[in-house]
Amino acid sequence: MQPIDIGDLRLDASNTSKQSALYLAIQDKILNGLWPTNGRLPATRLLAEELRVSRNTVTAVYEQLKAEGYIESRRGAGYFIQWATPDHYLHTNTQGELQRSLPPPSLPDLPLEGKETDQRPPFDAHVRNRPFAPGVPDLVQFPYKKWARSLQCHFQRAILGGQNDIQGNLALRQALSDYLSFSRSVDASPQRIIITVGAQQALYIAINAILEAGEKVMMENPGYAQMRKVLDRSHINVSYLPVDAKTGADISLLDQFDGKAVYLTPSNQYPMGTSLNTNDRMRCIEWAAQKTDGKQARWIIEDDYDSEFQFANRPYPSLQGLATKFHGDAANVIYVGTFSKTLLPAIRVGYMVVPESLVEKCLSVKDAIGGDTAMHIEEVLAEFIAEGDYLRHIRKMRTLYQEKQRVFVEALHEHFGDRIEVISQAAGLHVTFRWQGGLTALEAKAALEEKGVTIRTLEYYCDANTVNEMPDWMQRTLVAGFGNSSLEDIRQGVSILSACFRERT
Numbered sequence: 001m002q003p004i005d006i007g008d009l010r011l012d013a014s015n016t017s018k019q020s021a022l023y024l025a026i027q028d029k030i031l032n033g034l035w036p037t038n039g040r041l042p043a044t045r046l047l048a049e050e051l052r053v054s055r056n057t058v059t060a061v062y063e064q065l066k067a068e069g070y071i072e073s074r075r076g077a078g079y080f081i082q083w084a085t086p087d088h089y090l091h092t093n094t095q096g097e098l099q100r101s102l103p104p105p106s107l108p109d110l111p112l113e114g115k116e117t118d119q120r121p122p123f124d125a126h127v128r129n130r131p132f133a134p135g136v137p138d139l140v141q142f143p144y145k146k147w148a149r150s151l152q153c154h155f156q157r158a159i160l161g162g163q164n165d166i167q168g169n170l171a172l173r174q175a176l177s178d179y180l181s182f183s184r185s186v187d188a189s190p191q192r193i194i195i196t197v198g199a200q201q202a203l204y205i206a207i208n209a210i211l212e213a214g215e216k217v218m219m220e221n222p223g224y225a226q227m228r229k230v231l232d233r234s235h236i237n238v239s240y241l242p243v244d245a246k247t248g249a250d251i252s253l254l255d256q257f258d259g260k261a262v263y264l265t266p267s268n269q270y271p272m273g274t275s276l277n278t279n280d281r282m283r284c285i286e287w288a289a290q291k292t293d294g295k296q297a298r299w300i301i302e303d304d305y306d307s308e309f310q311f312a313n314r315p316y317p318s319l320q321g322l323a324t325k326f327h328g329d330a331a332n333v334i335y336v337g338t339f340s341k342t343l344l345p346a347i348r349v350g351y352m353v354v355p356e357s358l359v360e361k362c363l364s365v366k367d368a369i370g371g372d373t374a375m376h377i378e379e380v381l382a383e384f385i386a387e388g389d390y391l392r393h394i395r396k397m398r399t400l401y402q403e404k405q406r407v408f409v410e411a412l413h414e415h416f417g418d419r420i421e422v423i424s425q426a427a428g429l430h431v432t433f434r435w436q437g438g439l440t441a442l443e444a445k446a447a448l449e450e451k452g453v454t455i456r457t458l459e460y461y462c463d464a465n466t467v468n469e470m471p472d473w474m475q476r477t478l479v480a481g482f483g484n485s486s487l488e489d490i491r492q493g494v495s496i497l498s499a500c501f502r503e504r505t
Helices: 018-031 044-051 055-067 125-129 144-155 170-184 198-210 225-233 251-256 278-289 319-330 356-369 375-386 389-419 441-450 464-469 472-476 487-504
Strands: 071-074 078-081 193-196 216-221 237-244 261-264 299-303 333-338 350-353 420-422 430-435 477-481
Touching (some): 044 055, 144 375, 170 375, 170 389, 198 261, 198 299, 198 333, 389 420, 389 487, 441 472, 441 477, 472 477
Parallel strands (some): 216 237
Antiparallel strands (some): 333 350, 420 430
16 A cells, blocks of 8 residues: 555644644545545654644644544554545445446547647757756656666566556556545546546547537636647637736636636646635636536536645645535546656656546547557556655655755846746746846747757747737746756756846847
């Protein structure tokens, strides 16, 4: 059983006693089945540091939970959950449904690239992966040796050489179910998880499972450019939620939207780096609970982008988990995630968690477009998660990325002073910053490309038809990735940016 991640565990600020607040927070995780039976709780020292409470407080809470029968202590091993959730609290299917089998995919992959435009980044791998390129994790720190040993072991298993289950390896879905429940409060039984070739395939499946050509969806603008390509390929009518640098997406516009779905990155909006607060999340959930034309419920597609890497604050629980608390099985949220940012893009594994009523339709779409992940890759990943290596890697990278983000922001202030404003939160793998006057973002990007630095403007993330309507500050905003940059790369890159400004002004 993999160790439990602290994840989105948070204390109720209205509770004057930290000990009481911590007790209720952990009890809630256990009672709702989000922390699994036999799961090992975080070490007292680690939990105390993460939540900024005393270790004595954590120990007292653990001992109280132990006395009440929720957990047990094992000498030399720590505390483990022993309370078994009653069946009526669990949203599970029968064993027969777990063994669902559909014909293997036979059609070639459906290309998801959009039309070629000046906004499209170069497809040269070197250019796409160099320092400051957004969306690329640290390619050096991955545990290659351990991964290679496990991969070699599983690759020699003949049983893994054939066709994969269209839904994905059951061992991986089980490991993901456990991880998502205690880390992100996602209600994700294995039979409702579908493994995909990255997040973009998951988004394509989701859109084609819930919408017909010509129907309406709303998404953030600026927003995830690859999602716009999916919508264009699927002939979906798109409306936009403007994203403000301070307040994030304008959720109030949903009240006038008569479409059937909205696509959001609520935990760390990409690329603006804002988060939806609880009130806005509830507003989205209640909007989805309403029916269109009195018949069809609406849908939320939640892309939990970079949720694992929050540096300044505790992460919000998933919107899907919040919706399930209020609407149970009727929560119309499709949750999408990927390992491309937490591990490596080359692994090409994503996943989606869908309501039980939507599983078969999603599998039908996936079967039509093909693109299964190799079974031995899924087995390695399942083992990596279940044995705790994935959680350890995330903790390590969270610390590293936090330092990179700090150095990046400090370097900007060192070279530009108050002329540069960082508008993204301390999270994720990128920094979004803006300035007033002087070079435009397009001019700065071109100057940096001449010096071998890849960076993006907000124009890339906006619908082409809305670019001329962008406020002036968006014309002077850049998005820089720091994931695949060393600390020296960051300092040198910001210095080059500063030199470009001096040369062009």
